[in-house]
Amino acid sequence: MFIEPNIKGDRRGWIEVICGSMFSGKTEELIRRLKRARIANLKVEIFKPAVDVRYDDVKIVSHDENAIQSTPIDNSQKILLLAQDVEVVGIDEAQFFDAEITNVCEQLALRGARVIVAGLDMDYKAQPFGQMPNLLAVADYITKLHAICVVCGNIANYSYRTSSEGAQVVLGEKDKYEPRCRHCYHQHN
Template sequence: MFIEPNISGERRGSIEVICGSMFSGKTEELIRRLKRAKIANLRVEIFKPKIDVRYDVQNIVSHDENAIQSTPIDNSQTILLLHGEADVIGIDEAQFFDDQLPDVCDQLALRGHRVIVAGLDMDYTGKPFGQIPFLLSKADYITKLHAICVKCGNIANYSFRKKADTSQVLLGEKDLYEPRCRKCYYEIP
């Protein structure tokens, strides 16, 4: 990824979106970028939706059990109140946030913050999920990650739900979801 040099000395903000299916490594990549920012002695604040308690109530935890401390919040406006003097702001599971998240990210970037957002770009039905499509349109940088299809071994970009439940939000892991390629998603029950 190319970051343009800042010769004027002013802090330039940006929005980075990391998206893909479940098990594609989105949270792992978010954690990697945030840890690198900390190594560079940048001030980092990290947020996640309060409803995501799958691995930990407070920390962001990847499927590989890599973790970083975060602040669970109920709505995206809270980020504006709690970001403090952070240079870099991380947001995980962005698809679960309210419709104000794209505007919040815009405000932060305009104030000079580097905002890194991770989330599912599609729900289990293959439709755009939450605020991710809007964030993708505002993003300065986009990283689309892929998992491996559990049926055929090809690149997967769909999150197949194994349970007959029609609610859009159903928190779960490998017990409820598996990554699939396009062909296996549509052809194999």
């Protein structure tokens, strides 16, 4: 199919959101898309919340230990400053960012950037997590990934917390969380 070139030279940006439970492959998919953008020689900047130091202080690292260099930030507004003239912006763990992250993504897309955001859509209580509902509402493309339920083997879209901590944000991995299907999540909660 022929696509007419844009003779005005302005780029059209958009927002892609990758969501799902823990262990569903969100970060893996984000890294895959960003590496492909680099193969295409696009200018890419990648960000993660400074609070997420589970695997590395700077890199975004998947549970499968696939990694890509990123810039840790503590305020989503910094993305606008650090992503000047960028064609692709990657953002991991979006649920941990402040209330401005949706506006930041909108501004980047209006500048012509492809914005790829990954994050948990629900917390361990099966409630919408952080700014993810707002990001999902403005996204042009949404990919919902599923893990495998460790109890029954069905598809899982819930992050079941195995530890007794009660705060909404508790960083952890297999030591504190398990992917569960709807039935097994509610049966054990």
